Amino acid sequence: MGELERVSGLPLASFRDEHVNEQVARACRRFEVADAAGLARVLRSDEDARRRFRRSVAISHAAMFRDPHQFALLEHDLLPGLLAGGARVSAWSAGCSDGSELYSLGVLLERLGALDRALLLGSDLLEENLAIAQVGAFDGVSAAVRARVRFEQRDLAADGPPPGRWRLVLCRNVAIYMTPAARKRLYGTLVAAMARRGVLLLGRSERLIDPAAFGLRAIAPHAYERVAA
Ligand SMILES: C[S@@+](CC[C@H](N)C(=O)[O-])C[C@H]1O[C@@H](n2cnc3c(N)ncnc32)[C@H](O)[C@@H]1O
Structure with a gap:
């Protein structure tokens, strides 16, 4: 995950393992790569994929007067x-x-x-x-x-x-x-x-x-x- 952490710019170790693993698995399926190393390669060359992955890990749901x-x-x-x-x-x-x-x-x-x-x-x-x-x-x-x-x-x-x-x-x-x-x-x-x-x-x-x-x-x-x- 070290390379993925570097490329994504996210503090991956601070997020729960299950959450990160789920988002990595989803992104691997989406970009048709086998593992985190393959995903890191995609994120390095595709800014849109990188943005998408970052948002999926750092869940950004929000709304005016939420709750x-x-x-x-x-x-x-x-x-x-x-x-x-x-x-x-x-x-x-x-x-x-x-x-x-x-x-x-x-x-x-x-x-x-x-x-x-x-x-x-x-x-x-x-x-x-x-x-x-x-x-x-x-x-x-x-x-x-x-x-x-x-x-x-x-x-x-x-x-x-x-x-x-x-x-x-x-x-x-x-x-x-x-x-x-x-x-x-x-x-x-x-x-x-x-x-x-x-x-x-x-x-x-x-x-x-x-x-x-x-x-x-x-x-x-x-x-x-x-x-x-
Ligand atoms: C679900 S949103 C919550 C937004 C708002 N606080 C609310 O409840 O409507 C979670 C936010 O936390 C941010 N976040 C996650 N990890 C963070 C970190 N290590 N440092 C700063 N912000 C972080 C995400 O980028 C995301 O925007």
Whole structure:
């Protein structure tokens, strides 16, 4: 897999073996090659095949207000708490895909009259996702929200967190494809980036078994507050 990792530019070792093996087997069938070495040869010479393989491993499904009950929780509970007393909120969407998660958050902040107090950053592994995110062609997103967001490339399996202390971190549906070891490292990276009393929101199928081990406490389904600085 070493050559495939190099050619694809993906941190393959951080993804669960079954997931990678399934995507490799599918790509081998599609490109009619026998094994990972053959696939690496195809990906080296065919940019479209490479892009397709990258997207298949780093599952990029996303949508505006995906899992609406989580955005209801943000709007009615988590954000009012973070914004209390006129406080500013810095929010990082880690594994933002096409940016729809961050734009949805921007829409909520605008609705709460707090957009001008917000710093909104999205990061993702794939440049091709970020290119879509930069355009931000989503219904219901104002120019003001578009002007507030910024995006950057970041490999959560290898890079540290973005500089700063983030008061809200969204990392939904990213860890599910990772190995337990990579997932643990990821949560460590996220927590290191959080401000004290900052909030981490995971996806609807993700939860921490022992939040205290990360210096967190559960405050709502899939939501955790940083208790230790
Ligand atoms: C299923 S999407 C989730 C998008 C969004 N968070 C949501 O829930 O709608 C998973 C995203 O995680 C990104 N991703 C996977 N591994 C990553 C890594 N090591 N570093 C950064 N992003 C990663 C993928 O590129 C993909 O865009």
